[in-house]
Amino acid sequence: MVSERMRGLGTARSVIRELFEYGRLRAAEVGPENVFDFSIGNPSVPAPAAVNETALRLLAERPDIHQYTSAQGAPDARERFAASLNRRFGAGCTPDRLYLTAGAAASLCCVFNGLTCPGDEFIVFAPYFPEYKVFIEGAGARMLLIPPEIESFQIDFDAFEKALSEHTKGVLINSPNNPSGTVYSRATLERLAGILTRKSQEYGHPIYLISDEPYREIVYAGVEVPWVPHIYRDTIVCYSFSKSLSLPGERLGYVLVPKEAADGDNVYAAVAGAGRSLGYVCAPSLFQQITSLCCDMTSDLKIYEENAKMFVSALREMGFHVVEPGGAFYLFPRTLEADDVAFCERAKELDLLIVPGSGFGAPGHTRISYCVQPDTIRRSLPKFKALVDSYQ
Numbered sequence: 001m002v003s004e005r006m007r008g009l010g011t012a013r014s015v016i017r018e019l020f021e022y023g024r025l026r027a028a029e030v031g032p033e034n035v036f037d038f039s040i041g042n043p044s045v046p047a048p049a050a051v052n053e054t055a056l057r058l059l060a061e062r063p064d065i066h067q068y069t070s071a072q073g074a075p076d077a078r079e080r081f082a083a084s085l086n087r088r089f090g091a092g093c094t095p096d097r098l099y100l101t102a103g104a105a106a107s108l109c110c111v112f113n114g115l116t117c118p119g120d121e122f123i124v125f126a127p128y129f130p131e132y133k134v135f136i137e138g139a140g141a142r143m144l145l146i147p148p149e150i151e152s153f154q155i156d157f158d159a160f161e162k163a164l165s166e167h168t169k170g171v172l173i174n175s176p177n178n179p180s181g182t183v184y185s186r187a188t189l190e191r192l193a194g195i196l197t198r199k200s201q202e203y204g205h206p207i208y209l210i211s212d213e214p215y216r217e218i219v220y221a222g223v224e225v226p227w228v229p230h231i232y233r234d235t236i237v238c239y240s241f242s243k244s245l246s247l248p249g250e251r252l253g254y255v256l257v258p259k260e261a262a263d264g265d266n267v268y269a270a271v272a273g274a275g276r277s278l279g280y281v282c283a284p285s286l287f288q289q290i291t292s293l294c295c296d297m298t299s300d301l302k303i304y305e306e307n308a309k310m311f312v313s314a315l316r317e318m319g320f321h322v323v324e325p326g327g328a329f330y331l332f333p334r335t336l337e338a339d340d341v342a343f344c345e346r347a348k349e350l351d352l353l354i355v356p357g358s359g360f361g362a363p364g365h366t367r368i369s370y371c372v373q374p375d376t377i378r379r380s381l382p383k384f385k386a387l388v389d390s391y392q
């Protein structure tokens with residue numbers, strides 16, 4: 001006998017992974033230049049040169065570099081992260097409230113496991129990163145999904161207010177967003193904060209706002225990504241260097257429990273306890289040092305904005321409805337038929353690998369991941385045109 005839940009998770013097909021694997025096989029058949037894989041969110045720009053240089057230097061100079069660190073992370077690394085957040089956002093952050101993790105996924109798992117008491121619920125806004133459901137349910141909580149507001153992908157506040165109850169332990173946001181590329185405006189965040197403050201008072205317990213921010217630095221000119229804890233006091237930040245430094249395989253991120261947050265000492269302790277119970281031990285030691293020494297820089301991210309501009313204008317010209325992205329590296333246009341799975345299957349026949357929106361809680365859409373070479377986008381456009389023509 002094994003856990004049915006775990007067996008299910010281990011064998012369930014992930015549409016994204018399946019498409020990605022299909023792409024590899026198909027590339028072997030017809031040549032990689034003839035397959036247009038927009039399925040996965042692997043950064044296409046290399047990590048800054050300083051990352052490799054720092055790695056080599058640390059490997060040469062620090063014989064202790066592969067050792068365990070404190071469970072919450074090496075003190076010098078946490079100090080550098082805190083100093084960077086204070087410089088960049090005026091965060092007022094102290095190292096003792098940073099808990100280093102193996103990426104945003106681990107950060108989220110530590111937070112959900114640390115916060116959840118029997119009967120708790122977390123509210124998530126569609127379109128959303130599908131792993132949230134796995135993480136929340138894995139912590140023993142219930143996920144409530146708010147349908148998308150498809151004109152702007154900001155928040156449907158009426159539906160949100162209806163979902164809130166005394167069972168609400170937290171609300172999860174992800175801005176810039178995977179899969180829509182939307183950045184929540186300051187007005188959206190302020191309205192959200194107002195509701196959460198009022199409802200926390202009404203229910204007599206804090207409702208935490210969990211801000212999942214792996215795309216924080218991938219934002220286009222003129223778009224503001226506000227520092228969420230300045231807008232809502234009881235915010236917990238989950239961060240990752242997977243995208244900003246192009247290091248998804250190296251697994252480094254953190255949880256920040258700001259010192260102003262309600263019951264913050266206990267929340268931080270519970271996050272650490274969750275990390276322990278999940279067997280995380282400590283975040284990867286070498287990359288704690290590298291990312292903390294490089295945390296004020298990013299990969300050369302401007303190509304993502306150039307890709308977005310080229311792609312959005314070409315798709316719109318063909319007749320697609322695309323909400324303007326503000327950041328990240330995803331577009332989320334409406335599909336040309338209501339059945340997004342059928343639409344993506346039709347695209348696949350043209351060797352365009354794009355992901356149905358229903359898996360992200362937004363049927364009738366498709367996710368196009370444009371962290372690819374600009375030339376791949378350029379060469380894919382006739383295929384998109386053929387896809388449109390097939391619906392005429």
Ligand code: PLP
Nearest residue numbers: 041103104105129174178240242
């Ligand atoms: N949250 C979102 C919205 C993501 O898109 C991803 C990865 O793509 C993650 C979390 C997990 O990121 P990490 O690699 O840091 O675990």
